[in-house]
Amino acid sequence: MLCHTFCHIPGIGLKTEQKLWEAGITTWDEWRDPSPVRLSAIIRTDAARIIAKSQVALTGDPAFFTGNLASTEPWRIFSHFREKTVYLDIETTGLDDGAEVTAIALYDGREIFTYVNGINLEDFVDDILRYQVIVTYNGKSFDIPFLERYFRIRLDHAQIDLRHVLARLGFKGGLKGCEKQLGMHRGTLDGVDGYFAVLLWNRYCTHNDSQALETLVAYNVEDTVNLERLMVEAYNRNISATPFSENLLLPYPEPPANPYQADYDCVARIKRSLGSWHS
Known part of the structure; x- marks a missing residue:
């Protein structure tokens, strides 16, 4: 589930994440700019940066994700870690x-x-x-x-x-x-x-x-x-x-x-x- 997650990116909440999935952006590897979902330039820049950090954090830094997720969403890291x-x-x-x-x-x-x-x-x-x-x-x-x-x-x-x-x-x-x-x-x-x-x-x-x-x-x-x-x-x-x-x-x-x-x-x-x- 973790690689399907976008709501740890500043400015992207659960509703926007759902829109990204519906538009075909279901994993980090499918992220593209411009996004098929309307996002500000700041959010798009943050997204590219956070996704790059996320790829690195997958190898052994679960705290990176929990530090950026809302208190109801850390369940997303469970299967990976x-x-x-x-x-x-x-x-x-x-x-x-x-x-x-x-x-x-x-x-x-x-x-x-x-x-x-x-x-x-x-x-x-x-x-x-x-x-x-x-x-x-x-x-x-x-x-x-x-x-x-x-x-x-x-x-x-x-x-x-x-x-x-x-x-x-x-x-x-x-x-x-x-x-x-x-x-x-x-x-x-x-x-x-x-x-x-x-x-x-x-x-x-x-x-x-x-x-x-x-x-x-x-x-x-x-x-x-x-x-x-x-x-x-x-x-x-x-x-x-x-x-x-x-x-x-x-x-x-x-x-x-x-x-x-x-x-x-x-x-x-x-x-x-x-x-x-x-x-």
Whole structure:
């Protein structure tokens, strides 16, 4: 899809891009000046320059594209840079500046990697450098700035924040809300959310409860691996609205087995302690 994209060129929006496709300009190689679609001289000059840079960026600079695309459009880079993509989710002790990262999960479509505070959390800093694209849900607003502040690092990866991509497709209500709207179910972890994850961490810290920690990491992994299905769903739904759907649709991935098991009794015990908890 990336080579069919023109909306990363200043002055060319989705409607103009559609007009270019209809006029036979469906790839960068077919660009010509004068354009069959009426464009200003400045836009035509910018187009030639951006297309030349795009050809170079295809070889390994996904951030060039996400830096020029609207927040709803980074899905376009996915298939081209999929092998360098990682799905990421974090758990924390809260939302304020003094909060700590408790767990991080990464999934690259092949392997799951987990990082836990007090065990191996610092390994994340080196491991994330293996990738060029990070896929999150609300990561641009929360996960990525939180990690940058916490570790005092800069994550210059291209980002696909599915919150914005899915919202444009009509799917809202948070990560779990989008999952349910798309027919995804969590079993034992149904009803567990970010606040509950804080309670699991607190129980682990105060009672040395290994089941609470395992449940927390299982929840973190579930959040992360589900991003792949949501990414492919978003990609295919967007592709279906283009003239290129016949050749570019992706097969839906099989979710990997979660190496961690949520403990039902642990979840039920914490819910009972809250009294008013509604799953």
